[in-house]
Amino acid sequence: MKNRTCYTMFSSGILLLLSAQLNAQELSLIVKDSDNKPLSQANIKVDGKNVGYSNQLGQFIFAKRPLNNPIQLRVSYTGFSTVEKMVNLDTVQQPLLFQLNSTQLLDEIIVTAGRKAENISTVPSSVSILTTKEIEAQSQISTNLSTILGNTIPGLGTSTNKATNSGQTLRGRSVLVLIDGIPQSTPLMNGQRDLRTIDPSVIERVEVIKGATSIYGNGSAGGIINYITRNPSKDAAAIQGITSLRTTFNPVHSAGTMGYRIGQTLYGQKNRWNYTVSGSADYVGLQRDGDGVPLGQTDGLSNTYQYNAFLKAGYRIDSSSNITAVYNFYRSNQHNRYISQTGVYGQTPTIGVKGDDPGKPAGTPYNHNAMLTYTKSNLFASTSLTASAYYNTFRSMNRYVEKASAWYGPGQTQINSEKKGLRVNLNT
Numbered sequence: 001m002k003n004r005t006c007y008t009m010f011s012s013g014i015l016l017l018l019s020a021q022l023n024a025q026e027l028s029l030i031v032k033d034s035d036n037k038p039l040s041q042a043n044i045k046v047d048g049k050n051v052g053y054s055n056q057l058g059q060f061i062f063a064k065r066p067l068n069n070p071i072q073l074r075v076s077y078t079g080f081s082t083v084e085k086m087v088n089l090d091t092v093q094q095p096l097l098f099q100l101n102s103t104q105l106l107d108e109i110i111v112t113a114g115r116k117a118e119n120i121s122t123v124p125s126s127v128s129i130l131t132t133k134e135i136e137a138q139s140q141i142s143t144n145l146s147t148i149l150g151n152t153i154p155g156l157g158t159s160t161n162k163a164t165n166s167g168q169t170l171r172g173r174s175v176l177v178l179i180d181g182i183p184q185s186t187p188l189m190n191g192q193r194d195l196r197t198i199d200p201s202v203i204e205r206v207e208v209i210k211g212a213t214s215i216y217g218n219g220s221a222g223g224i225i226n227y228i229t230r231n232p233s234k235d236a237a238a239i240q241g242i243t244s245l246r247t248t249f250n251p252v253h254s255a256g257t258m259g260y261r262i263g264q265t266l267y268g269q270k271n272r273w274n275y276t277v278s279g280s281a282d283y284v285g286l287q288r289d290g291d292g293v294p295l296g297q298t299d300g301l302s303n304t305y306q307y308n309a310f311l312k313a314g315y316r317i318d319s320s321s322n323i324t325a326v327y328n329f330y331r332s333n334q335h336n337r338y339i340s341q342t343g344v345y346g347q348t349p350t351i352g353v354k355g356d357d358p359g360k361p362a363g364t365p366y367n368h369n370a371m372l373t374y375t376k377s378n379l380f381a382s383t384s385l386t387a388s389a390y391y392n393t394f395r396s397m398n399r400y401v402e403k404a405s406a407w408y409g410p411g412q413t414q415i416n417s418e419k420k421g422l423r424v425n426l427n428t
Helices: 002-025 132-139 145-152
Strands: 028-033 043-046 049-053 059-061 071-077 080-087 096-100 126-130 175-179 203-210 223-229 240-248 259-270 273-284 304-318 321-334 338-341 351-354 362-380 383-397 414-427
Touching: 028 071, 049 059, 049 362, 071 096, 080 096, 126 145, 132 145, 132 203
Parallel strands: 028 096, 175 223
Antiparallel strands: 028 059, 043 049, 043 071, 071 080, 126 203, 203 223, 240 259, 259 273, 273 304, 304 321, 321 362, 338 351, 362 383, 383 414
16 A cells, blocks of 8 residues: 555656746747737747747747747738847746837738749849729729739839720730739730739729739730739628729719729628628719810720729638638620721821620620639648639620731630649749
């Protein structure tokens, strides 16, 4: 009996010792802002290697205690200054606090140059970024993306105020247009409608990489234009919204020029979920010149109806992995009430006169984009994973041609495009 008691006491002592050692091995930290609020998804590095991201409470617990001592801890978060600390594991008090200060001097993030997030200062390319505020300001003048980009991106040709972007090149060469990395251009049969494939209200920023590249496929002799869709902010409530109501018209010679725009966006985050939902309808009235004469209608914007529906939903699986689903539908068709009366070069301009074009309305009857993305920051060692599967189906309807010197006419041509893709990126 005495031996059994001694054995029990000895076993209990061993368990207590092991428990104390396990507690001593555990290392944790917490990330907060200057207002003492937790920051989730802050990047954690140990001696230059990615180890994960902070959770919803700003906490991060190491799965294994680092072998080196001391170690260099680096915590970074978009929009905040990076903090580095040398930590002695024998004397550290836990949880270790990292307090980040907001700053407006950080480099903007770009994700298109090499399919991974990079600071703009480290990208060996000529890069232009159009921010949300700039897009919103330009949208007050025109919601035509060809016009917005032509007015703001150096090296990109100006818009011809048409539904097509014919002749609008980047440094004189063709450009590949993407939506969240999904190719929109059809370089083998180019209908010149790839710049107008999404509504500007759902774009968070536009990234333009100048110079030839094949990293996203063919058609990018001049560079890449990537539309990055909206995400809710880190501190968004469960539900927030933006409502847009607008009319446009000519104050003089206003007959038929009335246009309108209706849009609604809802976004937010709760627990591990985040979402953005948006819908818009846009109508462009008859466009007239300064004398009130209707402009030529061929591939124009007069009497154009544009519709867009957007959905993005994300789920945070754990502190180091996320999954995101995105879908966007876009339609833009011109329902002519006028037709073009061809002018004589150097004498009379081409103008619009009342009439109906035979055939179907020209434009983009539909453009569907869907993508599912999975990311994991610490797949193994210091390697991160991004895996994406996408699908795009697109139709471009060209204007009716009654007679032409080319190989067709009378008639109407269309372009049907379908793209499927799978990308797996490992970054070490």
